[in-house]
Amino acid sequence: MRNHAQQEDDTEINMTPMLDIVFIMLIFFIVTAVFVKDSGVTVLKPEAETAVQQGQVSILIAVTADDEVYINREETELDALRTAVEKLHAENPKGSVAIQGDQEADAVLVMKVYDAIRDAGVDKIAIATELK
Known part of the structure; x- marks a missing residue:
């Protein structure tokens, strides 16, 4: 019985490294994004x-x-x-x-x-x- 419980623990997938990578990618995209400022009004351009x-x-x-x-x-x-x-x-x-x-x-x-x-x-x- 003890071997069976230990076997179930060994088959779990550790998601922590994947979450770390996702957060690093998110930070990268936020930092490298260029934010365009809007003038706020519509003008008739020549x-x-x-x-x-x-x-x-x-x-x-x-x-x-x-x-x-x-x-x-x-x-x-x-x-x-x-x-x-x-x-x-x-x-x-x-x-x-x-x-x-x-x-x-x-x-x-x-x-x-x-x-x-x-x-x-x-x-x-x-x-x-x-x-x-």
Whole structure:
């Protein structure tokens, strides 16, 4: 009888190593994932014949027709934009920034947004357009 009970214990599968591997893989995928920030509003982007697909855009900033600036689904003042971009760019330094300017947005405001992003230390800045 004792041999039978010992035999049952020996045939159990130890799941601990498999769970360890699953958790390590989960941590790996979380750490290596690139999180895209959403601007939070929809804008009507201008058309361009020379539009090029951008890779690794990590920050989207929208300038609406009402001349409001949105980043991370929140309206942001132009004065606070540089700080917000610095913080988000520090999270993903390899990513770039895309400005989604509405067709009816003030061009001067779009250029001020561009300057604030450049002042935040970001070198890769794109203007989002629709392919013609």
